[in-house]
Amino acid sequence: MTVEKFKTATLRLTPQRLAILEFLHGNASHPSADDIFCAVKKRFPTMSLATVYNTLEALRSVDGIRELKIDSSRRRYDPNTMRHHHLICHSCGTIVDIHAVYQLDVPPELSKKFDVVGNQVEFFGICRPCEDRKAGIIG
């Protein structure tokens, strides 16, 4: 668990960090720094955004979080550091985790010039609720 990783590193477990860890635990909403800040501020009114960034960096240093590049205007974070993929609804922006392993090869002329270590797939489409909503507007 992430708490242990903090202890083995020279990282301190402050109440603020614990609150952030708790918010993140099992959280599959792929929150931004500000999402985390707003959620945790409810219990820690003095919490600062800088502390959120500080904690995210600490988490990253012990591989307790992964940074997503799915959103071009802000970084989003994923406490699930197991290799997985994402499916994004291009209508509402919902991001769903996909736990599957895809064994993909790059063209041979490239595999000579590159040592390919892994891949990450981003699926896109439209989710049922959005689809229904559209059908409602049109028909």
Place this chain on the structure above:
Amino acid sequence: MTVEKFKTATLRLTPQRLAILEFLHGNASHPSADDIFCAVKKRFPTMSLATVYNTLEALRSVDGIRELKIDSSRRRYDPNTMRHHHLICHSCGTIVDIHAVYQLDVPPELSKKFDVVGNQVEFFGICRPCEDRKAGIIG
């Protein structure tokens, strides 16, 4: 060609836009707005960054460019709007295009809740030059 797309839309072909189009044509370096700005400014010293963003938006509106979310600190652009994938060297950041079609399925419980339209694969690894450089330092 993109010039035609501009004409059919109500978009005007200014010298600045032509210079940007020319810089972008066949360019596989996945430049940022600032990269484009710096490159084009050499010929157009009065060029402004706002014009670059304006042109990028105009291009996007006619599907003449695609926005990449590969870099978390700045947007990068790809004038190749054909569906393709990318291979990134996590040492030097080089981005290489991969033209291959991967027919991937999402788990059945998700395909019921989502109409999946496509996918984009990001491969990562290390390129030969970086690998050699590392070997040189170590050995």
Place this chain on the structure above:
DNA sequence: GTGATTGCAAACTGTTTGCATTTTG
């Protein structure tokens, strides 16, 4: 000539940094 575009500066947003104060281990 008219409506779109330019270029500048100012505004904005997300992220980072510096530092005095407080806290953890």
Place this chain on the structure above:
DNA sequence: CAAAATGCAAACAGTTTGCAATCAC
């Protein structure tokens, strides 16, 4: 007690916006 973290404010970087002057069609 020493080293690390907090919280604030200021600094930054990338992007967006408002607008008068200019330009393409």
